[in-house]
Amino acid sequence: MDTIKTITIIGAGCVGSFMARELYKKGYKINEIVSRREETAQLLAEEVHGRAVKDEYDQISKDSDLYIVSVKDEVIMEVRKKLNVKNKIVVHTSGSMPAEVFKKSSTNYGVLYPLQTIIRERSYEIEKIPFFITASNKNVLYALNVFARSFTQHVMEITDEKRAKLHLAAVFASNFTNYLLKISKEIMDEEMLNFDLLKPLVDESMNKAFQVGPLGSQTGPAKRGDCNIIDKHISLLGKDEYKKLYSLLSDMIHQEYKNMPKKHSH
């Protein structure tokens, strides 16, 4: 199997655009950008000096070394039907899809999953993003490993099953925590308190969770079983769903800690 030098990117969403730009910067030749939305494909293709292809799979060149499919999981199921690249390597970037969704598209397939929450408004150091690879055979594994190590310091081989659990853990650690901050900011906004006041607290909470472990670093009224505060907080929340979420989380935390031996307290 040849070393990966030329790349087709299918999907010009956050991850596809990010990968196209970063790989271009690292010296890879971006052959094509494929997107259902012509303008998006065109703009990104110009930026990385590639060709734009509007979702017509018969027009995709057969001579890229690697095809990176970065589309929603439901769209992967469409792409797999239309994409045929014979023995070239095709990968997707999804946490949850098995590698073999592309087994009819090529004899050489795999996954290249970046563990990061990527949005357009931010810049990222690709070197610091852990990439998890899965491959249909040893040659693909070797090629993807060499490829990934050319742009990031953190590459790990992983099975489909473990990657799915990793993605699940990431949803709790990133997507759901972000949503809790959304609620938190709404409460601050209502009181005209600057959301940034919470930054030192959030930073410390996260650092302590990784340094001490989140089980040992839990604090707050639910852990203490302080029903007065819990009831007061629920009454202060406007939306019924927020009340429900507060109750559920507090119950879970309380259950977790009520039988644990206490350390010091007054």
Add this chain to the structure above:
Amino acid sequence: MDTIKTITIIGAGCVGSFMARELYKKGYKINEIVSRREETAQLLAEEVHGRAVKDEYDQISKDSDLYIVSVKDEVIMEVRKKLNVKNKIVVHTSGSMPAEVFKKSSTNYGVLYPLQTIIRERSYEIEKIPFFITASNKNVLYALNVFARSFTQHVMEITDEKRAKLHLAAVFASNFTNYLLKISKEIMDEEMLNFDLLKPLVDESMNKAFQVGPLGSQTGPAKRGDCNIIDKHISLLGKDEYKKLYSLLSDMIHQEYKNMPKKHSH
């Protein structure tokens, strides 16, 4: 009202111990440490060169300039009955209790609420912790303000109502996010994946929430309305409560974003 120089600390839990040590380091005279648990009081008192008092309120000296009560909210209700310090300043450190719980203990009372999650196993730079003060009158406000500014860069006056909402926002941003990390770590542990692999993701998620705002920085299957992944994730979760929490959060996120205009996607 005299400048605050001498202090009695009531409660030797995480916050009380932290305040005693930090104020001692800043040159304040810690008269007494009061705790129901004799040994705890004794150890902390020795450390800050004060006297230990075992929860006998008639033995507490009347001549400290400031009495800091750092006990669970339910214990505050006991302390208030027993504590009488005439016109000396008495404050608690609770986010949720009104200032006036101590109005029978002294003519001068207030609150000194540190916005940080404090556990014994960690060290903190008190200078970077925001302190929120509430006071029964202008003299107390002035005294507490001068006092707090002697050890932290961030002091804000706040009403009882706003402080309660701030505390509520902090529970979402700190206690509940920590609990989500606890679940996340369990999932990683089950797969023998190192929890630290998630650190760059969590760091970026939090930074982006503060820089872009959490509403704009949401990502993930729930935001995309990716039901296949959501169903798969729920099936991967072991405990019923985790399934329930995953569903609730995903529903809430999906409701939030389903009617928002989309930016780019494939």
